[in-house]
Amino acid sequence: xxxxxxxxxxIADPKRWRRVFKLMQGYGEWVQLSVFQCRLSRRRHAxxxxxxxxxxxxxxxxxxxxxxxxxxGIEPRIVSLGKGFQALRREPVIV
Numbered sequence: 001x002x003x004x005x006x007x008x009x010x011i012a013d014p015k016r017w018r019r020v021f022k023l024m025q026g027y028g029e030w031v032q033l034s035v036f037q038c039r040l041s042r043r044r045h046a047x048x049x050x051x052x053x054x055x056x057x058x059x060x061x062x063x064x065x066x067x068x069x070x071x072x073g074i075e076p077r078i079v080s081l082g083k084g085f086q087a088l089r090r091e092p093v094i095v
Contacts, residue, residue: 002039004068007048009034012060019055020063023048039071 007024011017011034024030027048028038040048045065052063 002041002071003045004071005038005040005045006031006066006068007036007038007063008066009052009056009063010061011056013057016055016057016061020052023051023055 005028007028009017009020009024011020017034021034024036024038027040027044028036031037038048049065056063
């Protein structure tokens with residue numbers, strides 16, 4: 001079972017910020033600067049937290065993972081000004 005997460009981060013160093021951004025691209029969809037939405041199983045959530053924990057400087061950086069709930073059928077109530085926002089859907093990935 002997957003949950004929908006909103007991940008936001010404030011990384012003090014540009015080099016670390018780029019590393020976190022590249023990591024996040026492998027876990028979810030970029031919404032805007034330093035904000036991603038991710039559909040994660042418990043295992044992938046634990047893996048993401050562990051990898052982020054190893055990348056950030058705990059004295060300077062801040063990462064927040066907001067669990068919106070079970071991803072299937074969830075329709076988050078979002079107010080979006082400007083570009084539209086659409087909740088991440090489960091889709092097949094062709095490799």
